[in-house]
Amino acid sequence: MADRWEKFSENTKGRYYVTKVCIGCTLCSVIAPSSFRENTDMELSVGHCYVYRQPENETEEALCREAMDSCPAGAIGNNGSRNNQ
Numbered sequence: 001m002a003d004r005w006e007k008f009s010e011n012t013k014g015r016y017y018v019t020k021v022c023i024g025c026t027l028c029s030v031i032a033p034s035s036f037r038e039n040t041d042m043e044l045s046v047g048h049c050y051v052y053r054q055p056e057n058e059t060e061e062a063l064c065r066e067a068m069d070s071c072p073a074g075a076i077g078n079n080g081s082r083n084n085q
Ligand code: SF4
Pocket: 018, 021, 022, 023, 024, 025, 026, 027, 028, 029, 048, 049, 067, 070, 071, 072, 073, 074, 075, 076
């Protein structure tokens, strides 16, 4: 059985990621559209968002942090690294 805390495979490599507890509300893609987007693959029963681009400056970093803090499902993680490893 899949771990619900597992990261979605669509996440781009790097410190921010979305896990399978995402409820697909799309709030993160509204707050930080330069990093989060919705997966609209209709084969999935429930849509979800993922990180398609890591933040590249202070403004984008702040928006990603805000998205993480605002996520109602606590689905956004940050591995704490300072670079995009
Ligand atoms: S804000 Fe959280 S629950 Fe909503 S789409 Fe983004 S990751 Fe998923």
